[in-house]
Amino acid sequence: MEVDSKIIFSDKPSWWYVELMDNIPIGIYRTTFEGKIIFCNRTFAKIFGFDSRKELTDYSAINLYRDIKERGGFLNALLSRGFVEGLPLPLKKRDDTPIWCADTAKAIFDEDGIVVFIDGILWDITAEIEEKEAKSYFSDAINDTNFFSIILSPKGEILDIDENGCKLFDYPKNKFLNKSLLDFISPQFKNFFSHFIDNIVNNSREEGFLTIVDGKGEEHHIQIHAFAIKKEGKLDYIKAIARDATKRIMQQRAELSREKFQGVLEMAGGVAHRLNQPLTIINNLLNEVLADLKPSDPNYQKVIKVHNQIKKVNEIAKKVSGIKKYKSMDYVAGVKIVDIDKAS
Template sequence: MTNIPSISDFGISARGYAEFFDGIPAAIYRTTLEGKIVYCNRAFAQLFGFDAAAELIDSPIIELYRNKKDRGLFVHSILQRGRLVDLPIGFKMKNGTPVLCAVTAKVVLDDDGMVVHLDGFMRDITGQTPSPQTYARLDGVADDFNDVVVIMDLQGELIDINRAGEQLLGYSRKQMQGQPLSGFFVPEDREFFIIFLSDTLKIGRNETVLAVMDHSGQKHHLDWHAYLVRNEGRPHHIKCIVRDVSDIVTRQRQHNIDQKFQGVLEMAGGVAHSLNQPLTIVNNLLSELLVQQQPEDSIFPKLLKVHDQINKMNEIANKIGNIKKYEAMDYVAGVKIVDIDKASWARDKDKL
C-alpha cells in the first residue's frame, strides 16, 4: 500500500499549511452538506465584507445567499453532477450589498462514499456582468414563430420571451421578465436546469428536455436548445429555442411502459408454466398417499391440509398465467404490489 505523504514530510507545519491557504488570493471555502462553513480563507471573508475568516466559521452559508432558494438548487445540482464550474449565483455582503459570484465546487466523499463536505472557490464577477439596459430584446419577428424563444441572463433570469412562450406558460411577458427561470420548472427538474445553465456557460451551447408548469398547473415537456451569446468576447446572455414535445414524451413513456409490462406478462406466463408441472406431480402423489391412509390415522389430516394448500398454489399459478392487465394493491410502507386476483379477473372480464 502506498503511503500518502503528510504535511510534515514536506517540512510544513499545520500552522504554515493554514497560513498558505489563507494567503491565496482566491475565495476558498468548505461547508458541510447541511451548509455550515467548516473553513474559509481570508479572501473569502473579505469578499463578503468580514474582517477575518473566524467570523464565518461554523456559521450557515445560506445567510450569504441573496435568494435562499438558490442554496437548495445548488446543493441538489452538485449532488447530481458531483461538480459545478463557474455557476453565477447572487450573494450579499455583510452590509447587505449585492455581490455576484462565479462558484466552482465539488463534493467530498468519505471512505464509505457518502458526501461529507462541499469544497469550492468563488470569483467576484459583479462588475463583469452586463447591465440590464444592454441585454438584447426580441423583435416582432420572434412573435411570429411557433416555437418558444427565450432570452435569459447568465444567472438564469428571464430577460424576454416571445408570444408563443406567453401562450404556453399562461403569463404575460411583463409578468415573467426579471423572474428566475428556474421558478417555472417542475420541482424535480429545477436542479437539472441549474446543471443545464452551468454546462451552457462552460461549453457555449447545450440541449436537453426539461418540464415546466404553466399558470393552470399543467405540465409541459420542453426541448431546450441554448446558445451562449458573447459581446466583445465575453459571455453576455443566453438565447434558447424551445419546442413543446409533451406528446412525444407521453407516447415514448407509454411505449416503454407497454414494453416493460409485456416482459412482465411473459415472465408471469413462464413462472406459471414452470410451477404447474411440479405442483401437478406433488398433487398426484398426495392424492395417492391420501387413498392409502385411513381417516382415523394421525397423519391423514396433515396430508389433507397439505393437499388443500397445494390446490391453492395451483390456483395462484393459474391466476399468474392469466394476468393480462396491471392491477395494484397497497402493501406496506407505501409499497404497491400486483393484485393477482384483480389482474387475472380483468382478463376474464375482457373475455365476456
C-alpha cells in the same frame, strides 16, 4: 528606407527569441509527424489549459484531439498540399473541455522527401463556431410554430420570450420578464435547473428537458437547446430555442407501458405453463398419499395442510395465466411488484 533584418536580430540572445514568440497572441508550435510536441509558445499552452509550455514538451499532440480520426484528416490534408491554411479543428483542453481552433501549418521535409516536422500556428475560434451553430439552429426553428425562443441572463432570469412561448404557458409576457425561469419549473424538478445553467456556463451550450408549469397549473415537458452568447470572451446572455415535447414524452411512456405489459404477459404465460406440470404431479401424489392414510394417522393432518397450500399455489398459477392488464402494488423498500389479483 529598407532595414536589414540581419542587423536587428544578429546580436540577440536565444531567450530573446523565445520571449518574442511567447508574446505573440496566437499559438505557435512545432511537432514531429507522429505528433510529439517539440516546441510551443506560452499562448499555445494557455489555449489548451496548461500552465506553461514546459508541460507540453514531448507531449503528444494527438491527445489534444477530441477524435483521433480528426488528426488523420489533418495529416492527409497537410500531405496532399504541403500546407493547410485556417483549417477548423475540433480539439479539447487538458480537462477535456471541447474547443475549436483554426490551424495554419506547413510540412517540413528532409532531403529524402520525408516529413520530419510540422510547423504551425493556431488560434481559438470556439466562440465563432458556437455563434454560427446557434444562428443556424435558430434560423431553422424561427418559422416553426412548435418552437419558441427565450433569452436568459447568466443566472437564469428571463430577459425575453417570444409570442409562441407566452401562448404555450398561458402567461402574458410581463409575467415572465425579470423573473427566474426557476419560478416556472415544476417543484419536483427544480434541482435540475442549477445543473442546466452550470453546464451552459462551463460548456457554452446545453441540450435537455425542463418541466414547466403553465398558467393553468398543467405541466409541460420542454425540450430546450441553449447556447452561451459571449461578449469579449465572457458570458453575456443565454439564447435558447425550445419546444413542447409533452405529447411525444407521453407517447413514449405509453409505449413503454405497453412494452412492460407485454413483458408481464409473456412472463406470466411462461411461469404458469412451467408451474402447471409439477403442480399436477404433486396433487396426484398427495391424493394417493391421503388415500393410504387413515384420519387417525398423526401425519394425516400435516398432509392435508400441504394439500391445501398446493391448492392455493394452483389458484395463483391460474391467476398468473389469466393476467389481462398491468397493475402494480407497493412492496418493501419502495419496490413495486405486479398485483396479480387486480391484473387478472
